[in-house]
Amino acid sequence: MFAIIQRCCFHTPFRLQKLAGPRLLLCGKDKTTWSPLGLQQLQRDVCLLSRTSRLKPAVIYATKLQAFHTSLPFFKKKTPAVSEAESQKKPGSLKDSPKPALYLSLAGLFPFVYVPVVMAIKGTYYPELAFAQVTYGAVTASLLGGMRWGFALPENSPAKPDWLNLANSIVPPLFAWQALLLKDITQGAVMIVMALGIALHYDVSLLPTYPRWFKVLRVIGTVVMAASLLATAFLRAVLE
Incomplete structure (x- = not known):
């Protein structure tokens, strides 16, 4: 012992x-x-x-x-702590947006712009490309509509998960689904434009707590997508 x-x-x-x-x-x-x-x-x-x-x-x-599950330190954007009211009063621009959100949004616009540009250069209407553009627009409209669920579900979110917020987020996917059921590509493109406009109205007008840079990014992205879809419909009417 x-x-x-x-x-x-x-x-x-x-x-x-x-x-x-x-x-x-x-x-x-x-x-x-x-x-x-x-x-x-x-x-x-x-x-x-x-x-x-x-x-x-x-x-x-x-x-x-x-x-x-956390981004690397050099990917994090260091911003001074400001209140929500002050962030809404500050003039937003694309320079204020985080680089991942800006670059991914710009890259997502490429399929929309590619279709009418190719048709205009070739001088030929391609129905396969037009259908692919409408399909991609339907997927994008569904994504933008579903973002409202992700914004309203957290406990500390200013938007409540009530009938108004959750039901409104389903409207753009319903328009996108209806656009894919239409046999006419032009009508489908117009339906997608309506879905994108409804999603933009929700994000800019009904949810004012979004950052200013996000609203600017949404407006520019929606204008480019809608113009590309309408340009494809116009080229179909001219080239056919």
């Missing part, structure tokens, strides 16, 4: 010996005497350190998991 205690004593980390404090009495070079109170305190300290060592990997894993 004395050998086990002696081994624990001389192989105990410095932090543990420090915790034992005055309860450890050294007598000679190789003899160590423990008081009962000091032995109980040592057992508690050993349990405390063992729990800390077991919890440390879990803390590290949780930190890594949180970092996995």
Whole structure:
């Protein structure tokens, strides 16, 4: 028993010996005497350190998991803390928008612009490209309509998940679905333009808490998409 205690004593980390404090009495070079109170305190300290060592990997894993779902530091845009009212009064522009939102939105406009440009350069109407454009417009209108659900569902959102907000978000997808059922591409394009206009009205007028840069981005994107769809319909009427 004395050998086990002696081994624990001389192989105990410095932090543990420090915790034992005055309860450890050294007598000679190789003899160590423990008081009962000091032995109980040592057992508690050993349990405390063992729990800390077991919890440390879990803390590290949780930190890594949180970092996995977070953007890298150089992707985060550092903006000064301003109130919601002040952010609404500030003049918004495309320069204020985050780069991922700006670049992805501009890239999403490419399929709309590509179709009428190719038809105008070739001087030929391609019904396959026109149908692909209408289909892509239907998907985009459904996405813009569903964003209202994502905005209204969080607990701290200024928009409540009531009948008005959730039902209005379904209107653009219904228009998009109806556009795909129409056999006439021109009518389908007009239906998509109506769906995009309704989604823009919701985002700009009915949800004023959106950032200013987002509203500017939505207006520019909707104008480009609607103009591209109408240009395709116009080229069909001219080239056919």
